[in-house]
Amino acid sequence: MNILDDFACLNTAAILAWLREEDPERLKSLWKAADSVRKANVGDEVHLRGLIEISSYCCRLCGYCGLRADNKGLERYRLSEDEIMTCARQAVDYGYGTVVMQAGEDYGITCEWLAAIIGRLKAETPLAVTLSLGERPDEDLVAWREAGANRYLLRFETSDADLYALIHPTHAGRLSDRIAMLRRLRELGYEPGSGVMVGIPGQTYANLARDLETFRALDLDMIGIGPYLSHPATPLGQGEWTREVTPEDQVPNSEMMTYKAVALTRLLCPQSNIPSTTALATINKARGRELGLMRGANIVMPNLTPPKYRALYEIYPAKACIDETAQECRACLHGRIASIGRTVGKGPGQRIGKG
């Protein structure tokens, strides 16, 4: 029997069963299926997307994130236009096709300032430009798209509305509807990306199964999945803002559960770009990146942030790559990709079958 027959009908019950699967032989068959679907749909190339963490300021209070506005223990920074352009030129030199500009939700990043930088990036480099700047107002998204931005990443974190509301306080009375924002981004001509954390306190298996089905329904360009990692300077890290779920229902924030979610996502969204995330590399520094790439992922995001700022972008503690230079991350990832018999992708890494 073809190995993929087992996965032909991934309905909710089958997804749930795989998430709870513990038999090593069965799991091997899951990794194998995800790897072959990855190869058939997005090939052996691993695309590198250079990550520039342009600001650690944030006005939001997400219950899990170290950049939350209330974390007064963190020194904040914002890159200058020159610093961003230097990182971008480095991306070109290193052969990266894309830069991802990520920050907290920082209104010190004004619409006009960033639009001018996007314009320069598009005029002066061949890079695809991805933004990951939180829930910005519609006019900002419109202006940045007009300036030339290609993609926007906004994780919905969990598809369970109650859990979402529990860990994401509203800002300035605005309703937060990330799914609606992802649809709007597509309408504006962005390639939308999203993702979730695995093992958020209060997240059930049924919640996670629904997250994966939501990926399928949204038809996303990029899907980032990483383990939830506890940060002591956050409410969740201090055991607050939690809801009662039974221990049998609670999803563990484990490495293994993350691989299961990545592999199932590949089966459900064969053509999406799936990164092997930094959070995964953080819980298994030796082999996390490689195992992610061998179990469905096809993207990595080497860090281009100037070293003096790296440790300040502390979403969670002990983040991988905080002591490395951009050059070291590049060499490290090239080595890891080669070690598993894959090649480094060239160009912007557009989705197959999409413009």
Ligand code: 5AD
């Ligand atoms: N653990 C793991 N991932 C986190 N993120 C934020 N805080 C944490 C944490 N404590 C993830 C979120 C966010 C992305 C940029 O980082 O999913 O969307």
Ligand code: FES
């Ligand atoms: Fe940064 Fe390996 S990717 S050190």
